[in-house]
C-alpha cells in the first residue's frame with residue numbers, strides 16, 4: 001500500500017507545555033489508523049496541526065501528503081488538500097439548519113445567490129449516505145448529539161475528503177449509531193478514503209482499525225498492525241505500565257437511607273403533557289454506589305438533573321434526604337441540601353472554559369473558600385492544587401485556563417469541582433466519557449473513597465461494564481419508566497440490555 005500521509009518530526013509548543021515532541025506519524029492510503037494515548041498525550045493537537053487549525057510556522061516539522069510537502073495556512077488549505085476533521089467537541093452551529101451546516105463556507109450559489117433548493121437536494125443525498133433520516137431544513141440544535149455527530153460526518157463526506165479525521169466520534173453515540181458509523185467507515189475504506197480514528201474505547205479501536213499508533217506525553221511510542229496488539233498491550237503502551245484490573249470494586253457497606261425518591265415524575269419542558277420520567281421510585285443508602293442504566297433518551301439525565309434542581313420541566317413526587325422531605329427548586333437548593341452533580345455536558349453545565357482551574361474547582365463551594373463573603377485566594381489555590389494532584393490533572397498550575405486543557409482533563413476538573421463541595425449525595429452522569437483507562441481507574445478510586453466516607457453515590461452510565469464493575473445496585477430505565485432493579489452481583493449485560501429495551505422484570 002502507498003503512503004497517504006507522513007508527518008515528520010512534529011513539535012508543537014504552547015506556553016509552558018510541549019504538547020508534541022518530535023512526533024513521527026505515517027498513514028497508508030485507504031487504511032483506518034487509530035491514534036491512542038492518555039488524556040493530554042497530544043492526539044487532538046497532532047490532528048489540529050494536520051488540519052490547518054495550527055498553521056504552518058506555529059509548529060516545527062513537515063507534513064507530506066501523497067509524498068509532497070504541504071504548508072497549510074488555515075483550515076481551508078487543508079480542506080483543499082482533501083483533509084477533513086471532525087472535532088472532539090462538536091462544532092456545528094446549533095442555530096443553523098442541517099443543510100446550512102453541511103455547506104457552511106461552501107454554499108452552493110447560483111448567480112451569486114445561495115441556491116437553497118439545490119443545497120437541500122444535495123443535503124438529502126449526503127444525509128442518506130450516513131443513514132440519517134432528518135429534514136435538511138431542521139434546526140441543527142434540535143437534533144440529539146448522536147445525530148449531530150452524523151451530520152458532521154455527512155459534512156466531511158460532502159467535502160470529498162481523502163483523509164478523514166474523527167476525534168472521539170462515538171463518545172456520545174448510541175450503540176445503534178456506533179454500528180451505523182462503523183458501517184460507514186468500512187464503506188469509505190472500500191472507496192479508498194483514509195481514516196484517522198481517535199478513541200478511548202479500545203474495543204472499538206480493535207474492531208475497526210488496521211493500524212494503531214500510540215502517543216505518550218507528546219511522543220510516538222510506536223505504530224503496530226492491529227493483529228499484533230490486544231487491549232492489555234495498548235493500555236500498557238499508553239500508560240507505560242501494566243494495569244491489571246479495570247474496576248477497583250469495593251464491598252458495599254450500606255448504612256441509612258440517604259436519598260429516597262417516590263413516584264417521581266418529570267414533565268417535558270417543551271412538549272406539554274409529555275412525561276420524560278414517569279412514576280420512578282428508588283432509594284440510595286450511605287456508603288453504596290447506585291447505578292442507573294438505560295439507552296440514550298431513556299430519561300436518565302433528566303432524572304438526575306431534575307433531582308438536582310437543574311431541569312426546566314415540572315416535577316411531581318416525593319424526595320427525602322436523610323428521612324426529611326425536601327423540595328429542591330434550584331441548583332442552589334440542591335447544593336445546600338448536600339447534593340453534587342457531575343454533568344454529562346461539561347461545556348454547558350460543568351465548566352467556564354475561559355476561567356482557570358482553581359476558580360472552576362472552587363465555583364460550586366464558594367462558601368468553603370469565602371470568609372464573610374471575601375474569597376480566600378490562598379485556600380482557593382490550595383483547593384486547585386489538591387484537585388490537580390488527586391485527579392492527576394495535566395495542567396501546569398491552578399492558574400491554567402481550563403479551555404486549554406485536553407478534553408479528558410477538562411472532565412477531571414468537573415469532578416474535582418464537586419469533590420471539594422463534600423457532598424452527601426453525588427450524582428455522576430457519564431463520569432468517564434472521554435477519559436483514558438488509567439485516569440478512569442483513578443476516578444473510580446476516588447469514588448470508592450467517597451463511598452467509604454459515607455457519601456451516597458449515583459452513577460449514570462451507558463457503559464455496562466462500568467455499571468456492573470463499580471455499582472452495588474443497578475436500576476434500569478426505559479422510556480422514562482423503571483423497568484428493573486437488581487444487585488450488581490446478579491447483573492449481566494444481557495439483563496441490563498433487556499430491561500433497557502423495555503423488557504419489564506417481575
Ligand SMILES: Nc1ncnc2c1ncn2[C@@H]1O[C@H](COP(=O)(O)OP(=O)(O)OP(=O)(O)O)[C@@H](O)[C@H]1O
Pocket residue numbers: 014015017018019037038039040041042043044045046088394403404405406407408409434
Ligand atoms: N490551546 C492550548 N493552549 C495551551 N495548551 C494546550 C492547548 N491545547 C492543548 N494544550 C495542551 O497540550 C497537551 C496535549 O493536549 P491534547 O488536547 O492534544 O491531548 P489529547 O491527547 O487530545 O487528550 P484527550 O484524550 O484528553 O482529548 C495537553 O497538555 C494540553 O493541556
Ligand SMILES: [Mg+2]
Pocket residue numbers: 043044045088167406407408
Ligand atoms: Mg483530545
